[in-house]
Amino acid sequence: MKNEIIERFTSYVKVDTQSNENSETTPSTEGQLTLANMLVEELKSIGMEEVSIDDNGYVMATLPANTDKNVPTIGFLAHVDTATDFTGKNVNPQIVENFDGNQIILNEEQNIILSPADFPELPQYKGHTLITTDGTTLLGADNKAGIAEIMTAMDYLIQHPDIKHGKIRVAFTPDEEIGRGPHKFDVEAFNAKFAYTVDGGPLGELEYESFNAASAKVTFKGKNVHPGTAKGKMVNSAKIAMEFNSKLPAEEAPEHTEGYEGFFHLSSINGDVEETTLHYIIRDFESDSFQARKDLMQKITNELRLTYGETRVELEMNDQYYNMKDKIEPVKEIVDIAYEAMENLGIKPIVKPIRGGTDGSQLSYMGLPTPNIFTGGENFHGRFEYISVDNMMKSVETIVEIAKLFEAKA
Helix, strand or coil, X not given: CHHHHHHHHHHHHCCCCECCCCCCCCCCCHHHHHHHHHHHHHHHHHCCEEEEECCCCCEEEEECCCCCCCCCCEEEEEECCECCCCCCCCCCCEEECCCCCCCEEEECCCCEEECCCCCCCHHHHCCCCEEECCCCCCCXXXXXXXXXXXXXXXXXHHHCCCCCCCCEEEEEECCHHHCCXXXXXXXXXXXXXXXXXXXXXXCCEEECCECEEEEEEEEEECECCCHHHCCCCCECHHHHHHHHHHCCCCCCCHHHCCCCCCEEEEEEEXXXXXXXXXXXXXXXXXXXXXXXXXXXXXHHHHHHHHHHCHHHEEEEEEEEECCCHHHHHHHCHHHHHHHHHHHHCCCCCEECCECCCCHHHXXXXXXXXXXXXXXXXXXXXXXXXXXXXXXXXXXXXXXXXXXHHHXXXX
């Protein structure tokens, strides 16, 4: 299984599937469609049935039940796109066998080093086979590791018909990283009662609580005049933007928060004297405090309008997804089964909230309760991303064990 999963994963990451939030197509980039079509062929080659891809790049397939029991249909999902934070072009994965627990030189020429001094969890992977970047791109374990693990688990179940299971559906979706993953996902066609995204991080992660999420775009209009004659005339939009950001609580930012703490995240700034735009994401686990954060954004906007004029500040705010806990708790047995599956394999389950988004957040509100399980990766979205092949195999085993437990409990 080890060589199989390495081969699958390294072939997937070499396809540039970075999504693009400025694109209006689905998928947002051509590379995602390239990988999706590769996956269609692979699903057929391993013996999956009802393999399909729609016009928007959503791939689905079926592993038929091999039991007479009335087992609910379950699904496993992963997304094909990689993050917009860092380049995913020309990914050159590096394989480190029997990791010694010390630093890894990712790129000698550019002196890029993956070091325990910066990433203290590294030594716990001593003895593992790791896959890293070459320091110039992200790796794409988020979420191509999930694809490789689902594919390998299905292949394993097909090769071992003695393992009894109900009907299993799999899906590979586009554009998760830009928040659109489920937007055109056909829940009715998928036709599963429950599902799991295989989109988590380190070994044992099991998540069924997510942020409530919104995006905010704040545009500031200025008036540019030659600085030599600007007195009483110039309105500097960049300075109004700075004033806006200064009114947000400085400690309620991603770099200062953890666990169940929410935040405002200034993700980009673009502007000059004439016009400046700030993009934020707003996150909170509790609906009341989520609303309070949005109210604060509006309050600051109103205050600055009073100071500088109604037309000087424009706020565009949109909800993105909600805490999936409300939809999963009524069917908490699906979380309990994943928990039991990990314990059966000697994995310590780590139940914690997702401080990020998964397709499961939206799918749960679309009628498909979908918690999230680990892939084995670390440091997603950047040059220091890596994954343990040993833990990828544990993820495969967890998928298989979940399927077995659903059949055993039916």
